[in-house]
Structure formats: C-alpha cells, structure tokens
Amino acid sequence: MSISRRNFLKASALTAAAAVIGVEPLTNSKVLAAAIQEGVVWHKTVCRLCGVGCGVMLGVKDGKPFGIKGDKENTINKGILCVKGFYLHRMMTAKNRLLHPLVRKDGKLVKASWDEAMNIVTSKFKDIIQKDGPDALAFYGSGQGQTEETYLANRLFKGYIGTNNVEGNPRLCMASAVGGYISSFGADEPIGTYQDIEHCNLFLIIGSNTAEAHPVVFDRLVQRKKDSPSCKIIFIDPRKTPTNRIVDLHLQVKPGYDLAIMHAIARQLIKDGYTDEQFIKDSVNFSNGKDPITYDDYKAFLEKYTPEYAAEQAGIQPGDIIKAARMFGESPTAMSMWCMGVNQRVSGVFLNNLIHNLHLLTGKLGKPGCDSFSLTGQPNACGGVREGGALSHLLPGHRVVANEQHRKVIAEIWKTSPDKIQPKPGKHTVAMFEAATKGEIKGMYILCTNPAQSLPNLNKYLPGMKDTFLVVAESFHPTETSKIADVVLPVSFWGEKEGVYGCTERRSQHLAKAVNPSGESRWDGEVLVDLAKRLGYSKGFEHFKSPEDIWNEYLKTTAGTDMDLSGATYDRLKKVRGLVWPVPTTDHPGTWHRFTSGDPYFPKDKAGNRRMYFYVKPDGKAVIFARPDKGPEEPVSAEYPVALTTGRILEQWHTMTMTGQIPELNRAAPVPYVEINPEDAKSWGIKNRDKVKVTTKRGSLVIEAKVIDRTRKGTVMIPWHWPESLTNILTIDAVDPGSFEPEYKVAACKVEKA
Amino acid sequence: MKVKIYSILCIAVALTFLLGFSHSNKYPSSSIIKGDKHPDVDWTVSCTDCHMDVTPEIVKSWNESRHGAVNFGCYICHGDGEEVFYSKGTDQRCSGCHAGQEVNFEKTKLNSCFDCHDGHSLKFHI
Amino acid sequence: MIIASMIVTTQTGMAEEVALQLKRIPNLTTHGVYKGDNIIVVMEAEKEEEMVNMSRYIMNEFEGILGTYPTFIANEDDIEETEEK
Numbered sequence: 001m002s003i004s005r006r007n008f009l010k011a012s013a014l015t016a017a018a019a020v021i022g023v024e025p026l027t028n029s030k031v032l033a034a035a036i037q038e039g040v041v042w043h044k045t046v047c048r049l050c051g052v053g054c055g056v057m058l059g060v061k062d063g064k065p066f067g068i069k070g071d072k073e074n075t076i077n078k079g080i081l082c083v084k085g086f087y088l089h090r091m092m093t094a095k096n097r098l099l100h101p102l103v104r105k106d107g108k109l110v111k112a113s114w115d116e117a118m119n120i121v122t123s124k125f126k127d128i129i130q131k132d133g134p135d136a137l138a139f140y141g142s143g144q145g146q147t148e149e150t151y152l153a154n155r156l157f158k159g160y161i162g163t164n165n166v167e168g169n170p171r172l173c174m175a176s177a178v179g180g181y182i183s184s185f186g187a188d189e190p191i192g193t194y195q196d197i198e199h200c201n202l203f204l205i206i207g208s209n210t211a212e213a214h215p216v217v218f219d220r221l222v223q224r225k226k227d228s229p230s231c232k233i234i235f236i237d238p239r240k241t242p243t244n245r246i247v248d249l250h251l252q253v254k255p256g257y258d259l260a261i262m263h264a265i266a267r268q269l270i271k272d273g274y275t276d277e278q279f280i281k282d283s284v285n286f287s288n289g290k291d292p293i294t295y296d297d298y299k300a301f302l303e304k305y306t307p308e309y310a311a312e313q314a315g316i317q318p319g320d321i322i323k324a325a326r327m328f329g330e331s332p333t334a335m336s337m338w339c340m341g342v343n344q345r346v347s348g349v350f351l352n353n354l355i356h357n358l359h360l361l362t363g364k365l366g367k368p369g370c371d372s373f374s375l376t377g378q379p380n381a382c383g384g385v386r387e388g389g390a391l392s393h394l395l396p397g398h399r400v401v402a403n404e405q406h407r408k409v410i411a412e413i414w415k416t417s418p419d420k421i422q423p424k425p426g427k428h429t430v431a432m433f434e435a436a437t438k439g440e441i442k443g444m445y446i447l448c449t450n451p452a453q454s455l456p457n458l459n460k461y462l463p464g465m466k467d468t469f470l471v472v473a474e475s476f477h478p479t480e481t482s483k484i485a486d487v488v489l490p491v492s493f494w495g496e497k498e499g500v501y502g503c504t505e506r507r508s509q510h511l512a513k514a515v516n517p518s519g520e521s522r523w524d525g526e527v528l529v530d531l532a533k534r535l536g537y538s539k540g541f542e543h544f545k546s547p548e549d550i551w552n553e554y555l556k557t558t559a560g561t562d563m564d565l566s567g568a569t570y571d572r573l574k575k576v577r578g579l580v581w582p583v584p585t586t587d588h589p590g591t592w593h594r595f596t597s598g599d600p601y602f603p604k605d606k607a608g609n610r611r612m613y614f615y616v617k618p619d620g621k622a623v624i625f626a627r628p629d630k631g632p633e634e635p636v637s638a639e640y641p642v643a644l645t646t647g648r649i650l651e652q653w654h655t656m657t658m659t660g661q662i663p664e665l666n667r668a669a670p671v672p673y674v675e676i677n678p679e680d681a682k683s684w685g686i687k688n689r690d691k692v693k694v695t696t697k698r699g700s701l702v703i704e705a706k707v708i709d710r711t712r713k714g715t716v717m718i719p720w721h722w723p724e725s726l727t728n729i730l731t732i733d734a735v736d737p738g739s740f741e742p743e744y745k746v747a748a749c750k751v752e753k754a
Numbered sequence: 755m756k757v758k759i760y761s762i763l764c765i766a767v768a769l770t771f772l773l774g775f776s777h778s779n780k781y782p783s784s785s786i787i788k789g790d791k792h793p794d795v796d797w798t799v800s801c802t803d804c805h806m807d808v809t810p811e812i813v814k815s816w817n818e819s820r821h822g823a824v825n826f827g828c829y830i831c832h833g834d835g836e837e838v839f840y841s842k843g844t845d846q847r848c849s850g851c852h853a854g855q856e857v858n859f860e861k862t863k864l865n866s867c868f869d870c871h872d873g874h875s876l877k878f879h880i
Numbered sequence: 881m882i883i884a885s886m887i888v889t890t891q892t893g894m895a896e897e898v899a900l901q902l903k904r905i906p907n908l909t910t911h912g913v914y915k916g917d918n919i920i921v922v923m924e925a926e927k928e929e930e931m932v933n934m935s936r937y938i939m940n941e942f943e944g945i946l947g948t949y950p951t952f953i954a955n956e957d958d959i960e961e962t963e964e965k
Contacts, residue, residue: 009954010922013885014911016952017920057853062929069853079853083826086850211825219824242825650825663837664829670798 040066043514044574046501047085048144048494049653051376052076052216053503054085055577058495060514065089065495074577076194076503082215084653087662092495092515094661098477099519102488109488114520117487118527121445122534124469124486128443129161136442138165138432141390142449143173143381146499146511148550149524150384151396152541153447156528159414160537164392164401164426165441169449170381171391171429172456175739176343177374178386180352183738184360184623186616187398187562188386191594192335192371193505193580197224199369202331203233204324206258206355207341207745211242212650214339214375222246232331234324236261237341238645239675239710239717249324252712253314255645256632256746259347262354263629264310265325267302269361274329276363282610284360285621293626301626313629315712328358333369340377340647344745349738350627357624366596366612376504383502387563388554392426396557401425413556415540428740430456430733437464445471445531447524448491452480453655453723456742457698457733473524476657480723491524492517498547500573506591508568509578525550559584562594562601562616632746633734634697636714640748642680643715644696644730652721660721672725673706675717676751681707684751691754694718696747699729702754716751720744790841797836801828815874831873842866843873881924882931884953888919894944895919901942908934917946928955 042057055074059067068089072079101117102109128136139157141150150168157166181188197220211218225231225246235247238255251261269275286298293301307318328334336359342351356372364370376382389396399406402423411418427435433455435441444465455461465484472485475493482488498513517523525547532541544550548570558565558581567583567590580590584600591599595612606620607613613620636643651668653659660666674694676686686692688707693700694716703718703725711717720727732747795804805828806813816822821830829835831843845867852867864870871877890898895913902910902921911920921938925931931953939948 009883010924013883013922013952013954014920017885017887017911017922062932067849069849070851072853080851082824083830086830086847215824222823245823651827663834667797667829667834667836668800668802668827670800 041514042069043495043512044071044577045495045511045514046379046503046509046578047081048088048091048379048658049082049084050214051143051378051381051504052214053379053501053505053507053509053578054081054216055509056081056085056088058089058512058514063515065092065515071577076505076507076577077216080216080219083651083668084659084665087659087665088494090662091658092493093518094476094658096476096478096657096661097493097518097521098474098482098488098490099521100490101520102477102482102485102490104486109483109485114522117489118530118534121471121487121489121531125161125443125531125535128469132442134161134163135165135426136440137161137163138427138436138441138444139167139447140429140432140444140449140451141166141168141385141447143168143170143376143378143385145380145384145448145524146497146547147380147384147388147502147508147554148499148547149447149528150380150388150390151554152525152528152544152550153445154388154390154396155414156532156535156537156541157445158395158401158421159411159416160420160532160540161535162420162422164422164424165432166390166426167392167429167432168381168385168390169429169451169454170378170385171739171741172344172454172744173340173377173741174343174374174381174386175391175741176345176348176352176736177338177376179349179736179739180356181374183349184353184356184625185595186614186622187594189382189506189563190371190373190504191366192373193507193592194220195592196333196335196369196371196373197221198227200224200333200335201228201231201369202327202334203231204236204328204334204336204355204358205233205243205247206236206336206338207343207351208337208339208375209237209239209241209243209647210337210339210375211245213377213648215650217337217375218243218246232327234327236324238643238712238715239647241710242650249320249327251314251316251320251324253316254712255643255715256345256635256743257314259351259354259627259629260305260310260313261316261321261324262351262358263302263305264307264321265328266354266357266361267305268307268322268325269329269358270299270302272326272329274325275361279363279611280361283612283614283621285617285619285623286626287623288626298624298626305629313631329362333367334359334362334364335370336372337375339375341745343374343739343741344743345741346633346734346736346743347627347630348736348741348743350625350630353623353625353627356622360622360624363611366593374504379503380501382504382506383500383508387502387558387565389557392428392432395421396554397559397561398563399557399561410557413553428735430735430740430742433461433464436468437461439464439467441468443469443471445473446481446485447473448475450479450481450655450657452484453726453728454720455733456728456731456744458726458728459699460733473527475521479655479657480726489527490519490521491527492521496521497523497525500547500551503578505580506563507578507580508565508573510570510573512574523547564601633743634732634746634748636748640696640750641714642749642751644694644747644749645711645715645717645745646720646727646731647717649719649721652719654721655723656721660723669719671704672719672722672727673704674751675706675708675710677711677713677715678707678709679713680716680751681705684753686751686753693752693754694730694749695752696730696732696749698732701725701727701730716749790839792835792839792841795835801832801835812874815872819874819876821876831868843868881926882928882953882955883922883924884931884950885920885922886935886948886950886952888921888938888948889946890917890919891944891946892917898942898944902938905934905938 040059047054054077055071070079070081103112232248236251307321311318359365359372407421470485473489496517502508564582564584567585567588568579651665895917907924
C-alpha cells in the first residue's frame with residue numbers, strides 16, 4: 001500500500017518537473033522578503049566588525065547561517081548596517097574557516113587531534129615556566145575576543161601563571177585614547193553616548209575617516225545634518241575622504257602636525273570669550289604635565305599658539321583655524337570625534353588631552369549634544385580589554401596591577417593568592433614582540449588577532465615571532481600569524497558562541513549563540529579552561545561551565561566601581577539592546593552622562609552646585625593640559641621627502657581575514673594601492689595604475705599607484721588591509737611614551753616608479 | 755486521496771528561496787533566465803572606476819542618491835560581477851538595512867524591490 | 881517519507897555528465913535530460929531537513945550545475961493522515 005502511494009507521489013513529482021520544463025521555469029516565482037521568513041529563526045546579536053556596536057539579527061535555518069539584517073530595535077543602528085555587516089553570515093562559512101587543530105611537524109603545519117595539540121601547548125608552556133620563569137610567557141589578545149574569553153585569559157596569565165605579560169591589539173589602536181581619558185577626566189571611556197549626536201549642532205572630526213571606518217556613525221551624522229540644517233561639521237585630516245561629503249570646513253593638515261592647531265583653537269576660544277568660566281572654576285584644574293599650573297599660566301602658555309604659528313606648522317590657512325574656533329565657540333553644543341589619526345601617534349595621548357581641553361574650556365561636556373567622544377575600531381576593545389583590564393598594567397574594573405589594594409581585591413575574586421599577581425606591569429605590545437625577537441619571551445598565546453600583519457615595522461618582529469613557540473587560537477587559516485604558528489587551535493566564530501561585547505559608548509550587549517561550532521572548533525573559553533586545568537590550575541577554573549559563569553564573576557570585579565555593571569546580568573542583556581554603564585542594579589536603566597546628576601555614583605553632597613563632579617579625581621576636577629606641540633617621530637627629510645600615512649577602506653576590515661572572503665567586497669578595491677596626489681604624480685612622472693616603489697628606512701613595497709585628489713601634496717596613503725602587500729613593512733614602531741601606541745599614521749618615505 | 759497542497763507549496767517556496775538565495779549559488783536564477791553575464795573585463799579595476807567611464811550617468815545618479823552618500827557600492831545589488839552577477843539587481847541585501855520595510859510580495863503583483871524603486875536614484879517610480 | 885522533484889540546470893553540454901554523477905547519490909533517481917541542459921531529478925528523504933541538505937549538496941558539490949529548481953514536494957505521512965480521517 002505504502003509503496004504504491006510512494007510511487008504515486010514519485011509520478012506526481014516527475015510530472016510536475018516535466019510540466020515545468022515544458023512551460024515556464026519555476027525560478028520565476030520570486031521569493032520574497034516576507035515569505036522567506038518561513039523556517040528562519042532570527043537571533044539577536046551584535047556586529048563582529050568595528051567598534052560601533054550595531055545590532056544585528058542573524059537568521060538561521062536548519063542549523064545553518066541563512067541571512068543577516070539590521071536590528072530595528074537597536075538604538076545604535078536602528079536597523080541600518082554597513083556594507084561589511086551585510087556579509088557576516090557568509091564569513092561564518094567562509095572557505096578559510098579552520099575546522100581542526102594544526103601542529104607544526106618537520107616545519108609543516110599538519111592536522112592533529114585536540115588532545116595532541118593541547119598536550120604540546122601544555123608541556124611546552126610548563127617547560128618554559130620551569131626553565132625561564134613565568135615572564136618568558138605572554139598572552140596577546142584582541143579587541144574582538146568576547147569579554148568572557150579575555151577575562152579568562154587575563155585571569156589565567158596574571159592570576160595563576162603569574163605574569164603580567166598580558167596584552168592585546170587595543171594597544172595598537174585605543175591605548176592613547178585610554179591615556180587621554182584617564183589623565184584628563186580620571187577614568188577611561190567617554191562621558192556621553194551616541195545619543196548626543198541627535199542633540200549636537202557642531203561636530204569636530206579629527207583623524208577619523210568616519211564615512212569608511214564607522215559607516216553607521218557617519219550615517220547618523222548624515223541624518224543629523226538633514227534634520228538640523230544649522231548643524232556644521234569641522235574636519236581635521238590630511239586627506240579628503242568620503243567623510244568630506246558632509247564637511248563644512250576642512251583643515252587639511254600635514255600628517256603629524258595638528259597639536260598646535262588644537263592649542264590655537266583653545267587660545268582663540270579664550271580670546272573670543274567663548275569659555276565657560278563658571279565651569280572652569282568649578283570643575284577644572286590646570287597642569288603642565290608635571291605640576292599644577294594656574295589658568296593664567298595656561299593662557300600665557302597658549303600665547304605662542306597664534307593661528308599663524310599653528311597654520312604654518314600644519315600647512316594650512318590661519319583664517320581657517322579662527323573660523324573653526326568660532327564655529328566651536330558659537331554653537332551651544334559640540335561633539336568631538338576622533339580615531340586612529342589621533343591615537344596612532346607618538347603624541348597620541350597629548351593630542352587626546354588637547355581635544356578634551358576644548359570641551360573643558362567651553363563646558364561642552366556632560367550635557368545633551370556635548371561630548372569628547374572617542375571612536376573605537378574593534379567590537380570589544382572597550383568591553384573586553386579596557387574594562388576587563390587585559391593590558392599589561394591593568395586589572396579588571398579600571399584597576400591597576402601597581403596598586404596593592406587592587407591586587408588584593410582581584411586576587412580574592414580570582415580565588416588566587418595576591419602574591420601571584422605581580423605588582424610590576426608586564427611588557428607592552430611592542431616591547432613584548434621585541435622581547436620575543438631577543439629570545440626573552442619564549443612562548444606566546446595569541447587569541448583572535450593577526451600581529452604578523454598588524455604590528456608596525458614588521459621586518460623587525462617577524463623573525464622573533466617565528467622563533468617563539470607560538471600558539472594561535474583562530475577561526476580562520478591561513479592568516480599571516482597562523483602560517484608561522486607552532487600550534488593553531490580552531491576556535492568557534494561569531495554566532496557559534498555566546499558572550500558579551502562592549503562598544504564605543506560604554507554599552508554592553510549580548511551576542512547569541514545561533515549555530516553549533518563549525519567542524520571541530522571549540523569556544524575559546526572552553527579551550528582556556530582546558531589549558532588551565534592541564535597546567536595544574538583545575539581548582540581555580542573547573543567551576544566555569546558556561547560564558548554566563550565567567551560573566552557573573554566578572555560582574556563582581558566591577559561592583560562599586562565607576563564602571564559598575566552589576567545590573568547587566570545575562571538574563572537582562574538577552575532581552576534589552578545593551579546597557580550603558582554605570583548600571584549598578586538590575587532595575588537601573590543605565591547612564592547617559594557620567595559625572596553629572598544622572599550618574600548613580602554622582603556624589604551630590606560633595607558636588608554641591610557643581611554641574612559636573614569628576615569623582616574619580618581626588619577633588620572632583622578634570623584637568624586641562626598645557627602640552628608641548630610635538631611633531632612626528634620621523635619627519636620628512638631630503639632622502640625620504642614624502643609623508644606616508646596608512647588607512648582603511650569601507651569594504652575591508654583590518655587584515656581581511658573575514659572581509660577578504662567576500663568576492664563582492666573585494667570587487668570594490670581589487671588590488672592594493674597607494675593614493676598619490678595628482679600634482680605629485682605629475683611631478684614624479686607617475687600615471688594612474690603605474691607600479692611604484694614606496695620605500696622607508698625599514699623596507700619597501702611595490703604597489704599600484706592610485707592617482708586621486710585625496711591626500712594633500714607631499715603625502716601618500718596606503719590602506720593596510722592586503723596580506724599579499726604588507727603595508728606595515730613600511731610603518732615605524734616608535735611609540736607614544738605614555739600609551740606605548742605606535743605611530744602607524746606618520747612615516748617618511750620616497751616614491752619612485754617601479 | 756487528498757494532498758496537503760498548501761503546506762507543500764509552502765515548503766516548495768521555502769526551498770526555492772533557500773536554493774536561489776544560498777550563498778554558494780554561483781549562478782543565480784535571474785541571470786540564467788535573462789542570460790545576463792557581466793562582460794569579461796579587467797577585474798583588477800573596481801566597479802565604479804570603470805563605470806565612471808562606461809556608464810557615467812548611472813554612476814552619477816547613484817553617487818547623488820542616499821546609497822551613494824554612504825558609499826553602498828554596486829556590488830551590494832549586482833554581485834561582484836565576476837563570480838555572481840545580477841543585471842537587474844537582487845533584493846538579497848535590501849533587508850539588511852530595510853528590515854522594517856519588508857514586503858510580502860505574494861500579496862502584490864510585484865516581484866522585487868526594484869519594481870518600484872529605481873535602483874540607482876532609489877526614487878519611487880511607480 | 882518526503883518525496884520531491886527538481887530540475888537541475890547545467891552549463892551547456894554538461895548535462896549528461898552531471899546526470900551520471902547525480903545517479904550515484906543514494907535516494908535520488910534521474911529521469912533524463914531535456915531541452916539541452918535540464919535534468920529531471922526525483923529525491924526521497926526521511927525528513928525535510930535531509931531533503932534540504934541533499935539539495936544543498938547537489939548545488940554545492942558538483943561542477944557544472946547552474947541551478948536547482950524544486951518543482952514538487954510532498955510528505956507521504958501527510959497523505960496517510962488525511963486518508964485516515
């Protein structure tokens with residue numbers, strides 16, 4: 001009976017197919033946005049790429065990634081995505097996903113079992129600890145790891161192995177912003193949020209190609225200008241970029257010479273009477289960087305910075321500086337935004353301070369539409385590494401290793417002895433890789449990042465990395481780093497694991513696990529717990545069964561601090577579109593402006609009539625710094641007469657491990673190139689698409705010329721994305737003495753026809 | 755002997771979608787039907803760099819549109835050209851941003867977002 | 881048991897070769913090549929999920945396939961249920 005029924009169905013199936021061929025192909029039946037929802041389950045998560053923190057819905061059908069759409073409910077992007085975010089689900093199943101462990105045998109990476117790989121890591125690490133001490137080991141993490149993963153690694157290396165050699169790629173990207181926030185306001189991260197954008201009428205964008213690096217923020221700026229015709233944008237950058245489309249005044253500076261401009265603007269604000277004297281009296285101290293100074297001392301210091309002096313330094317018109325100052329002063333609201341052009345500099349911290357100065361002078365801070373707002377490059381640089389304290393001098397919850405009380409508190413939460421945490425900061429990133437070159441660091445665990453492409457002055461550091469016992473936990477292979485690893489551990493990618501990301505605006509958001517890990521890949525947390533157990537620390541780690549267990553312990557480190565996350569439980573985060581700390585209790589809605597009466601830690605008694613009280617500073621006052629203006633480490637010279645700067649394009653992200661897998665995105669800029677100003681090209685005899693050789697003191701690169709009116713004359717720019725053309729062979733590894741962040745943004749080069 | 759036609763149709767539609775929209779679908783159905791294939795060109799040149807010379811009006815119209823303002827490139831709707839190409843443009847990525855404007859086309863006589871919106875200026879033309 | 885049919889369209893001149901390869905897939909029968917490059921295929925699977933996986937497999941794993949277009953799908957159990965009522 002059942003057979004005949006089946007045959008009937010088969011016949012029907014056949015007839016249908018034949019009919020279709022005879023008539024019209026069924027493919028004409030269009031599949032439609034709403035109809036497609038059938039059988040698709042959408043999971044609320046956060047974009048894996050830049051630091052904006054866009055809400056994303058990941059569609060899953062039959063256990064496989066199916067599609068992606070913007071999360072309409074998310075306050076950050078309100079359903080909008082950028083071109084990179086569109087392809088997230090395809091990155092999950094990209095061809096370069098690593099699906100099994102690899103170990104190096106006879107010089108080659110070969111497939112291995114998890115047990116074999118972990119045994120190699122354990123015995124080698126144990127060996128190194130025994131022979132050379134814990135400081136011969138290092139952890140190098142990422143602003144892309146989830147908070148739980150970074151927290152666990154920090155806990156294992158600082159609290160159990162006993163080395164402070166714990167760093168992460170935010171050192172290469174955000175460290176100067178951290179230094180700026182801490183020195184000016186007393187605590188890391190912005191005072192306001194994205195919400196200020198819709199209240200702001202004057203934006204100062206400096207050293208950020210917002211349109212390409214943070215497209216959804218740019219979209220909000222576009223929208224803001226549309227909604228408020230009086231809204232103006234000042235742009236300080238060596239290049240004309242797609243950001244210029246909405247810019248009203250562009251100060252196209254020489255790379256590395258913008259500090260004097262900020263002083264000149266401050267001077268002009270004072271001269272024109274745009275300062276908020278009451279705010280300065282209430283909430284501001286002055287400092288020359290070493291000692292306190294007076295407001296008058298500061299004014300005297302500024303006298304040198306006439307618009308003419310600053311304009312000459314930067315190679316712009318003095319009138320534009322005066323104009324910028326007036327625009328900033330006249331507008332009742334002002335928001336500054338900056339990114340790598342400010343941070344990746346030997347004077348990165350100083351420049352951050354000088355931006356904050358403008359807001360402190362005019363009191364344009366801590367109220368709607370006003371903020372000194374640093375843009376971030378990675379989705380969890382703020383959450384995992386800055387808040388989680390996973391740099392060599394930090395501990396979780398805005399604590400430092402040098403403070404005995406801080407070590408005690410954290411050791412107790414970590415269930416380890418306070419003596420285990422060293423009081424001396426470990427090596428910062430560049431020093432760490434330098435130590436590897438010298439053989440002082442013998443083993444390194446790299447999580448979710450690609451330093452063999454992203455470090456500056458690569459020729460100097462690559463040999464050391466090759467000699468070091470390198471463990472790379474990655475979702476993708478090959479990357480420049482996994483290629484030279486000794487053990488590559490396949491770890492779950494975004495969407496295959498649960499966790500929390502903290503974005504630019506102090507907002508922590510939950511990422512759902514939507515599908516099972518690909519191949520043999522495992523969640524990083526599971527791998528780190530396994531490693532801890534194998535190293536003999538079972539007792540300290542065996543209770544971590546899920547990301548939520550780790551998050552709950554992490555919350556304890558934040559309780560009662562300025563970044564209190566106690567109210568951001570998993571339960572709550574799964575429902576809401578993130579929470580902006582401080583959020584001390586589960587019924588607290590989160591905080592828009594810190595250090596004001598809306599902040600749960602605002603001490604009303606101490607503050608009295610003061611609008612803002614920076615309670616993380618002893619007297620509640622922020623600091624205006626009289627910093628000297630400092631040029632780049634490597635100014636142009638007769639031998640290297642051209643300024644080289646590096647940058648990003650809209651369609652690619654960092655080292656292209658993810659975006660490079662998407663043919664559509666690759667189409668936008670198919671080959672590596674160097675941007676050359678048309679006037680320069682003409683005088684150098686270079687035509688568009690010619691091969692040129694760009695040389696710095698550190699190396700040279702043959703690359704295609706893109707002759708385009710973007711960089712100012714005498715400056716060239718190379719995006720650093722392509723692994724087949726390593727821009728960082730050219731960049732300089734000089735670091736900011738305060739933040740230890742390298743000066744990727746300025747070097748001296750020469751350009752010749754190849 | 756009755757067959758649950760409705761549920762069968764649903765599955766069929768879902769299946770069609772799945773296959774038609776599967777990420778690894780190298781040759782999308784629309785391009786087969788129309789027989790449209792992007793001419794073999796120098797693929798080391800980006801879409802806009804070439805089309806600025808080949809179809810300047812289209813690039814201009816896109817550039818002045820909201821999509822142009824935020825640099826939503828040709829490839830979003832047309833594919834990369836070499837591996838996948840949709841001459842009319844595919845709706846695949848529309849809901850990436852316009853999730854709030856999802857349309858149930860079954861209830862209309864339309865088949866695509868581009869039936870109403872001009873693909874380059876994005877202006878509503880019906 | 882789910883039964884479905886679909887048309888597999890191949891690149892010009894590839895249909896015969898693809899049909900031979902498809903024949904090796906368990907629970908799949910091919911029913912000839914029509915109008916040049918269209919192969920009629922009937923598939924059986926226990927679950928809908930299996931059917932989808934099979935379709936995906938065909939789409940992804942064979943050289944020369946341009947598209948797969950489902951034309952019919954029915955669940956044997958559905959019929960059984962209807963009959964009993």
